[in-house]
Amino acid sequence: MYLDSDNRRPSLTPTLALRVAMVSGVALVAFALIFFRLWYLQVLSGDKYEAEAKQNQVRKLIVRAPRGEIVDRQGRVLVDNRVGLAIKVSPKGLPSDEGDRSKLYGRLARLLDMKPGKVRKDVERQLDAVQYSTATVKADASRPIVQYVLENKDDFPGVEVERVFLRSYPHRAVGAHLFGTVGELNKEQRKDQRYRGVALGDRVGQSGIESQYDRFLRGKNGGNRVQVDALGTLRRGLGVTPPQQGRQLRLSVDLDVQRAGQKALGGAKGAFVAMNVKNGEVLGLGSSPSFDPNLFAKVIRKRDLDRVYSKENGEPILNRAIQGGYPTGSTFKLITATAALEGGLITPDTVQYDGGSLKVGDVVFKNAGNVVNGPVALRKALSVSSDVYFYRLGQEANGSGKGLLIQDWAKRLGLGRRTGIDLPGESKGLIPSPKYRNDGFAAFRRCVERKDPTPQEISFGECGFLDRPWSVGDNVNLSVGQGDLQADPLQLAVAYAAIANGGRIVRPRLGQRIEDAGGRPLQELEAPPARKLKVKEEHRQAILEGLRSAASEPGGTSEPVFAGFKIPVAGKTGTAEKGAGRADQSWYVALAPYPSPKYVVAVTFEAGGFGAETAAPAARGILSELFGVSGGGPAPRGTAPD
Template sequence: RDYRQGDIAAHLFGNVGEVTAEQLDLPRYGGLEQGDSVGQSGIEYEYDRFLRGQPGADRFQVDALGRPTGQLGSERAAAGDNIRLTIDSDLQATADGALGSFGLPGAAVAMDVETGEVLAMSSAPSFDPEIFTRPITEGQYKSLVSRQNDAPLANRATQGLYPTGSIFKLVTALGALKSGDITPDEIVVDDGVLKLDTVVFKNAQDAVFGPINMSDALKVSSDIYFYELGKDLPYAKGGGVIQDTAMDLGLGEQTGIDLPAEGDGLVPTPAWRNRLYNDDLTDRPWTVGDNVNLAVGQGDLQADPLQMAVAYGALANGGRVVTPHLAQSVETVTGEVLEEIRPADKRTVEVPEDARATILGGLERAAMEEKGTSYPVFGNFPIPVAGKTGTAERGFYNSGLPVPDQAWYAALAPADDPEIVVVVTIERGGFGASSAAPVAARILEKYFNLPITPTIAVQQETPVE
C-alpha cells in the first residue's frame, strides 16, 4: 500500500501486513500462504475479503538441484475490489488539523444524524501507517503504544472511554422528561449547593443560577438542576431511569461501526456496583450520590466520542439509534457498484416531540445566546448550532496531583433541523468551551463551506462547563 495521506485518518485506514502463522489457521484466511499480505487493522482489516484480491502463482517442477524441469500450473492474480468510504477528505483534514493544533490527546467525530455515515473521525496523536509497510522494530512499536507518548496507535474515537461530563445531561434530561419526573417549565431553585448527608455538591466555579427551568439549565449548564434530577429520579436494585435512557441511546455497548476494535463503555447501575461490593472489589454499595454524579456525566460512567455522537444523533433524528459506518459501497476497479453498505438501525427509542424541542432549544440557547456556555465560540456563527459543553474530572495521578480536566463538546447543526452531529473530546483540555468547542466550530465551518477561523483556545472571564 501507498499511504499518500500520511497520518491523516491513519486510525481509519489501518494497515496491511504479512499474514501471521496464527491467522493462517483461521477460516477467513483460507487459501493464503506464508508471505501473503492481509489487512491487519482499520478498514484494511474490516474489508480485507474485498480489498485483498487473489494472489497469483506460477508453479514449477524442479529436480534435485532446484532446476526447473516443467511447469505444473499457473494461477492468475485477481485485483481486489475498492471500498468507497463515507469520509469527506477535506472535512477529515480539517478535523485532524484542528484537533492536533492543541498538542493534546483527543478525538473528534462528525456523523450524518440520519444515515450514520461517518464524515470525519480523528484521533490525536496520530501516526504514519507507512511504518507498517516494512518490518517494524520492537522499539518503534513500543513508541506507538506507550502511555508516555500518549499511545498514538489507539483510536480514541472508538476506544477512548472516559467520563463525559455535562454533555451527558442530554441523557438525564430526556429520561426525566419521559418519566414525568419534571416538566419543561417546572422551576428548580439553583442556590449553588446540594447536600447529601456529609457530601456537598456545587456548581462549577461555585456559580448560583437561581430559579431555572430545563431550557435555562441546559443553557448555563446548571449542575445543581441536574443533581436534583439525579437525586429524585427513581432507581431500583438493577438500574434506573438515567441508566435505562443511556442504554437505550447506545451507551454501554459497542456501536457496531465497521472497525475491528471498539470499546463497550460502562453505564454504572446499582446492580453493577453492588456486585463489586459483594465481591470485595469496591469499598461501598450503590448510593444516591452515585445517581447524582451520573446525572452530570461523572462518577463511574465511561463512554467514547462515537457513542456520544450516536446518542446526540438519536435526539436529532427523533429516536433512531443508527449504526455508524465508514464504508459506503464495494466497487470494482472500474467503478461498478457491487454492494451498497447500509447497516440497519440498532433500535428506535421513544423521543417525545415536546422533550426533543425542549432539549434542542436549551442546547441552542447554550451556543447562541449570551451567557450560554459556548456563546463565546458560537455566538456569531452564521448557522444555528445546538451545543453542549462538558468538563469531566479525571481523578489523580499516582503522585496525588489532580489530572487536568477533560474537555468535551457535542454539537448539532443546523439547530432547527439537524443534519450533522460533531463530538470532540480533548484529554487535559480543561473547560469544554475553551478547547473542544473551538475544534467543533472548525469542523462545522468546513462542513457548511464557511471561512475557517484559526483554532485557538477560547479564554473566558468565568469558566463554565
C-alpha cells in the first residue's frame, strides 16, 4: 500500500451514515418527482398530448373553389370564371440567404413591372400569415412571362406557376354596378359571422350581387391534407377533398335590356331602371359612367382604383340607380297628384286656371318656359305638365291638416326610404319637411354663431346650405319635385309601379333562383309580400290617363318622342333645376303597355336638360328592347319644357 491513511479503512461513522441516508433521501425524492410527473404526462394527459402531436404534423393546404356563375333570366352567362396563371413563391424553394432572396425579388419585380420592395413585402406578409402555403406575387400573369419563368427556372428559385380561378365579367362595363366586384376577405369580414368558413386570402363579393348573394356564389374550398415535418417539408399526402364550385345564380335581368339601357345612357352621368310593375322583377338596372369589374378580379392597381373612384371621371363606382339622390322635377307630380286626390284637395275633374305663374307670398313661381295653359284639370295638367296647377296643390297642402300631405304620400309611395332591392349600399334619399328645414336651420345658426364665418365661407357651405327656415315656398317647390328633394330612379320606378298595379309597393328583386351548375333549380328566391296602399280606382285611372296623354296627345310633353312607337306608353318627363350654372337633371318615367302596364322604365341624366330631350328618348330605346320592337333608328327627341 502506498499511503498510510489508505490502510485505515473507515468504518461507517455515524456522520457518514447520516449523510449517505440524506443523499439517498434526495435521490428518492428526485425519482419520485420524475415518476409522478411522468404519470401525469403520459397516463393522465396522454390523449391531450397525442392530439397535439397529431395536429403538429398535419397541414391543410387550401385548394380554392371557383365561385358560382351568374346568368340572366334566359340563362345567358353574365359572370363566370376563367383560369389564370399565377406567379407564386413557395417558402421551401426560397433561397435562405438574404442577399439571394433580394436578388430574386429584384428579378421578379423587373419581370412583372413592380417595385422590388412591394414584391418583398407582399411575399413576406403572405408567408407570415399562412405558413406552409405559397405566396402570390401576381395573380394573372401573361403567357410570355410565365414562359420566361419556366424556361429560366434556375434564375427563379422557389417560384412556381399555379392555375387559379379568376372572376370574369364577359360583358365588361355592362351591368358592372349590378354584378359588383370581388376582393380578398377584408378585416371586418373576417370577424363577420356571415363569412365563417371563408379562408384567409379567399376572394368574396365586395359589392353588388356578388356581395348580396355571396353565401350562394361562394364555393367550398377543397383541401389537400399533408404530413409535414418540423421544417415544413412535405412528407406525404393524407388525402384530398376536391373543391366545390359555388351555386349558380339566376337573375331576373335580361341581358339585352341591360345592354340597351347601358347603350341609351351612352357614358353620360345617369342611370336607368327597367322593372316589372307587378312583381318587382328588375330586368335592367344600370349606372353611367361604368367601369370594368374585371379590374377587381385580381389585385387591382392603384391607378385603376383611383380612376374608378375619381370625381373628375364622374365617379364610375357610384351606382346612380340606387345611390343617386336627385330632385326629380315634374316626375314627382304623380305623387303630388295622388296626395291631392286622396287627401281630398281636388277631384280628377277640379279645374284650376293656369295663368303661367303663381305668386306665393313675395315669390312668383312660374311655369317652365313661361307657358300659359289656361284652365286645366288633372289629366291635362299632367299631360302638358302645368306647374302652376301643382304649385297651388303644394300651397294648399302646406296649409291643410298637419301640412304634411305630400310628404306622407311620398313616403307611402316609397320615397325617402330604401326600396329593399337585393343590392347593398342603397341610399334612402330625402323628402323635405318643415322639421328637416327648421332643424337644419337651427344648426346653421348655431354654427354661424360659433364660427363667425365670412359671407364667402357661408356661400361655400361652411355651415351647410339650410340658411332659412321652412316656408310655404318649400312645399310649392316640392309639389313639382324641385328643391331639397332627393330620390333615385329605382324609388321613382317603385312609386310609378304602385299607381300602375293598383297600389302595391313592390320590393324590387334581382335574384330569381339558386341553381346547380347545370341550371337545375335548387331554391327559388321568393319576393317578400308587397306593401298594399289604398288608392281609389278612379284616382289611379285619372293619373294614368294623364300620363298616357302626355306621351300620346298633341301638346303632351313626350308626345314627339313616342310618336309612331308601336307600344302604347304612358309617361312623365321631369326637369330638375340644380342651381345657377349647373345643367338641369333630366328625367323620364314610362309605363307600358297602356292601359294595363307591365313594365316601368325610369331614366335620368345628371346634366340632360329637358326630360323630353334626353331621358325620354333613352327610355324609348329601353322600351323597344323590352317589347322586342324596332325603335326605328334613333328615337326622336322632344323639346317640350315641363
